[in-house]
Amino acid sequence: MNPVLSAQNLRKCYGDQVVVDGVSISLNKGECFGLLGPNGAGKTTTLRLMLGLIEPDAGELRLLDHEVPRHAREARLRVGVVPQVDNLDPDFTVAENLLVYGRYFGMSDAAIEARMPELLEFANLTHKRDVKVPTLSGGMKRRLTLARALVNDPEVIFLDEPTTGLDPQARHLIWQRLRELTARGKTLLLTTHFMDEAERLCHRLAVMDNGRIISTGSPRELIAQNIEPQVVEVFGEQAVAWAQGHAARHAQRFEMSGESVFCYVADAQPLLQELQQHPELRYVHRPANLEDVFLKLTGREMRE
Amino acid sequence: MKPTIFAPPQFSRRFIPIWRRNFMVWKKMAGSAILGNLADPVIYMLGMGYGLGGMLPEIGGMSYMAFLSPGIVCYSTMNSASFEALYSGFSRMHEQRTWEAILNTPVTLDDIVFSEVVWAGSKSLLSGLAVLLVIWLLGMSHSLLSLWIIPLALLVGLCFAALGLIVTALAPGYDFFMYYFTLLITPMVLLCGVFFPVDQLPPLLQNLSSVLPLTHAIDIARPLLNDAMPAQFLLHIAVLLGYALVGFYVALVLFRRRLSQ
Incomplete structure (x- = not known):
């Protein structure tokens, strides 16, 4: 079986600065892969390259059997994204956010409405269905962002620091949901700088610094190999x-x-x-x- | 800079869900929005039309009110497209990160920029309709030709939306928009024949006026509302279309550059 995502020697420069410097990653179906690194290591840029939002200066990239960035649009039909900073629509209710987002994937209103109860249940937001976004707590907003990323029933989910800024209770709930997703066969790629998060959730990890991957393996392997x-x-x-x-x-x-x-x-x-x-x-x-x-x-x- | 930044625009029907999103937001505030669309031109027309018009003789064979109202139609549509493309567009791109959310779906930046132009054009259309309604209700135009104001309002809206998006693409923050309004929009209102005929201006300013889009919009609207076919109709349309198309392409290139950083 082809890997869900394969990146080879990705490279991206902004001016003289090399932000992503020869990154190669391959994701297998159903695994949770963690991209670990300090701020400014190039994690978010790597994610944006993989989604085809920016063009690499060099390297090859395939996502769900589509060449990226050339056919990124087709690939993104089957991808969900939880961004680092919440970008929910503040003018809309919880349900309206899901409805409007589903339409971007070309889904009919009926198809989105049919998925709505399951998504709200997953996000523990059934009772907040008709509440406007600004009144939600930080944890609820993150859960809604996660539910929104699932509206198109994606095969791969990209999560950019999914629990940054959350309290411990909210983090544990997100972790539990992410484990449920991998149990259902979804492939997850997440960036984080929380080691406990990486250790609990990720089957495999890559440590990134200065745009390069400096070590890869399971959490146990990384410990055994490096220290x-x-x-x-x-x-x-x-x-x-x-x-x-x-x-x-x-x-x-x-x-x-x-x-x-x-x-x-x-x-x-x-x-x-x-x-x-x-x-x-x-x-x-x-x-x-x-x-x-x-x-x-x-x-x-x-x-x- | 990469050649892909200059690639021709790729249009797709995926701009429609974004238009619907903006419409959903607008519906929530429709009451105040429509009131604004109606109140502003009414105040201008009554205030200036009766106040100033009472002291003025006829202009080119028409009353001052008949002279003024087409100017107000174009001025209102220009304003509503500009405000939408600048303030609301910037808010969706930068403050609320709505674009960022949309870009993670199968929708592309080209779809988003196109949706912004069409959406701002739609709001202009509405604002043009509101002024037209006022003109009809005040009995200032009885001509069937005045119906042509409706597509004209859309074209003027698309034109100023495209020009406004260039500024949005370059803006570091909301304060930047003051330059555009002070240096371009306000002079245009005074130079393009909204309140007084362009031929009152010195030759240099008349020449400047002749290349500005608002002049061409008013040159179409004024005869139409006074039951006459505009002279050089195609030229005026071509100028407005030209500004719209070139403006859209320049804005798109600038947005591609900005969002690839």
Whole structure:
């Protein structure tokens, strides 16, 4: 079976700046693929290239067996998009938003009305059907945006930071819905900078930075490939002084960030014994996670 | 810049759902919109027509009110297309991100820009109809030829919608539109024969007036409302169509450039 989406060596420049630099991605049917990266890594531009909204300077792209951007319109008939910033119609009610959006796909009003109860149910918005958009909460707006992306019963759904700005309850509800979609065989491509989101939802991930994909694999594979399995975080006023003197003897690798020291080790026992000699230090011992990988690959400095 | 930015426009019927969307929004505020369409020209015609007209002799064989009303028809249609293409269009493109939402569907930017022109043209048509209704009710025109004002209002609307969208495509924000209104629309109102005949102007300004679209709109509307066939009818139509087509293409190229950033 052909991949749902395949991108090869995509490249996009704005002036002298290379925003997407040789990105290759292939999506299989029914998987949730996460594009992970700091702000400005090129995630959104990659999504826009895949939808055929901008033209690549180089590279090949097929989406649902259509060549993009040449036949992007045909491809987009079977694609749903949840954008980063809400762009619901503020003049309309919840139901009107779905109706108007369905028409853009060439659907008849009757066909949209027939899908409406299921979409509202999916978004937990049945009771808000005739309420105007500005009165909805942030979580409701996101759910409506998700329902709107499903109006044409798409095979692939692109989600650009779907839970940014939501409270934990709202995020969990969105996650549950996204898992339901993959269970139904939909293919999801989402961008995020939340590691817990990526770890929970995504079957495969690509870490992106400066327009390039720097690592790909399942969340477990990324951790196994890129980082030592154990992390000991040492913190407190004395932590940095201790690290400068002793950390190198007990940890393969360590990083300092503010008053914390992150020690990455294959076997934590010698380090833990050492730390017990220093009652002035506090520490946490935990398995390595995706955030450690992300920080290792993309660095700890701010991206602004 | 890529050659695709300059590609000829691709038209499709997918602009219709966008037109329907705008119509749905308009319907929610139809009361105030129609009131505005009617009140503005009535105030102008009664205020200027009776107030100023009482002091003036006939102009070219017609009363001042008969001279003024075709000017007001064109002025109103120009205004409603311009406001729609500038303020409302910018709001849909930039503030509300409506275009962004639409672009994620099988609709293309060409469809969107075309829908904007047709929608602003439709609002002009409505505004032209409202003024025509006032003219009929005030008994200022009894000519069957005045029915031709209806398609003219649509053409004037399409023309100024296309020109207005060029400004929208270049605008960094709403404040930018003041330049267009102050530097182009207001001078046009004064130079193109809305309130007084163009031949009152010095030759230089007359020449300038002769290339402005509003002049050609009024040159068609004034005879029609006074029961005469316009002279050089085809020339005037061609000028308005030319502005509409060139304006649309330039606006489209600019929007393609803006949204590919």
